[in-house]
Amino acid sequence: QAKRAERGSLTSYTRRIGEEIRDRVNLLNELRKAFADDHLFLVYQPQIELASGRCVGAEALLRWRAADGRMVPPDRFIALAERSGLITPLGEWVIRHACRQAAEMAELGFDLRMAINVSSIQFRDPSFLDKLRAAVADSGVRPHCIELEITESVAMGEPGRMIELFDQIKAMGLEVAIDDFGTGFSSLSYLQQMHVDRLKIDRSFVSELDRPGKGAEIAELVCGLGHRLGLELVAEGIETEAQAAALRAMGCELGQGWLYAKPMPAAEWLAWLRAHAGARG
Ligand code: C2E
Ligand code: MG
Numbered sequence: 001q002a003k004r005a006e007r008g009s010l011t012s013y014t015r016r017i018g019e020e021i022r023d024r025v026n027l028l029n030e031l032r033k034a035f036a037d038d039h040l041f042l043v044y045q046p047q048i049e050l051a052s053g054r055c056v057g058a059e060a061l062l063r064w065r066a067a068d069g070r071m072v073p074p075d076r077f078i079a080l081a082e083r084s085g086l087i088t089p090l091g092e093w094v095i096r097h098a099c100r101q102a103a104e105m106a107e108l109g110f111d112l113r114m115a116i117n118v119s120s121i122q123f124r125d126p127s128f129l130d131k132l133r134a135a136v137a138d139s140g141v142r143p144h145c146i147e148l149e150i151t152e153s154v155a156m157g158e159p160g161r162m163i164e165l166f167d168q169i170k171a172m173g174l175e176v177a178i179d180d181f182g183t184g185f186s187s188l189s190y191l192q193q194m195h196v197d198r199l200k201i202d203r204s205f206v207s208e209l210d211r212p213g214k215g216a217e218i219a220e221l222v223c224g225l226g227h228r229l230g231l232e233l234v235a236e237g238i239e240t241e242a243q244a245a246a247l248r249a250m251g252c253e254l255g256q257g258w259l260y261a262k263p264m265p266a267a268e269w270l271a272w273l274r275a276h277a278g279a280r281g
């Protein structure tokens, strides 16, 4: 009896795994098709200078609206694209698109920085740097307006290679930020050797800021560490005025979050910029 029950639960387990694999394969095929059909797009989330409220740039974030109209979150499809290798051409498309958008904004008179997320798999492509250089050159954007965001866990996963890679990116005139800082395990000696411009304080610490507890301490430690290393700090996921005030008090220079603006398609971002500049005189 027990044996049969065990076998029964085992088959349902196998069935579940099978369904999960099938779902993932289906989703990957859908993603491939969406990419081929040009159904992926970028949205831009303004980055704000906390002291003045001025918009100094934006982070480009990838979006996918599936055929049935539902939005598939990047947390679901980026990992899939990474595992399948699709992230290499997809990531290149993101870089090209974001560079062009930044160049277009500059032509319209907005001198802004564009932050672009880059996955570890993209660095494995031996022609990554050549493609990056070509994308920047073809767009006509000034290189220092482009910032690559690399997560702390990726940066610290292969620190030797990353130190070299960041040097090469910096040599091209681009900037580098470490994303989701505080969630990985940074070696301070490696961090010191890494040629980066900014640390992004992870949203999980920012969301703790209007509650008493360890979150505020970690955000403060990250700020202090960054400043000691001569880096700028960017807080992600600011949702309340209290969080913004706490970050300003820590000397955190920049921030992004729903308090200021949600990520928006390019046309909406442009309208937002015009209204925002107008509102501030
Ligand atoms: P991330 O780079 O840390 O991006 C920040 C995420 O926080 C974004 O989620 C953004 O929409 C969200 N966010 C911004 N402000 C707030 C806020 O005030 N409150 C809350 N709750 N969330 C906020 P999103 O767009 O879903 O992206 C998730 C992750 O997917 C990104 O995390 C990034 O790791 C990855 N991703 C997105 N686009 C790309 C891309 O083009 N390439 C690569 N490699 N990864 C990407
Ligand atoms: Mg990011």
Ligand code: MG
Pocket: 179, 180, 200, 202, 236
């Ligand atoms: Mg982040």
Ligand code: MG
Pocket: 180, 202, 203, 236
């Ligand atoms: Mg994050």
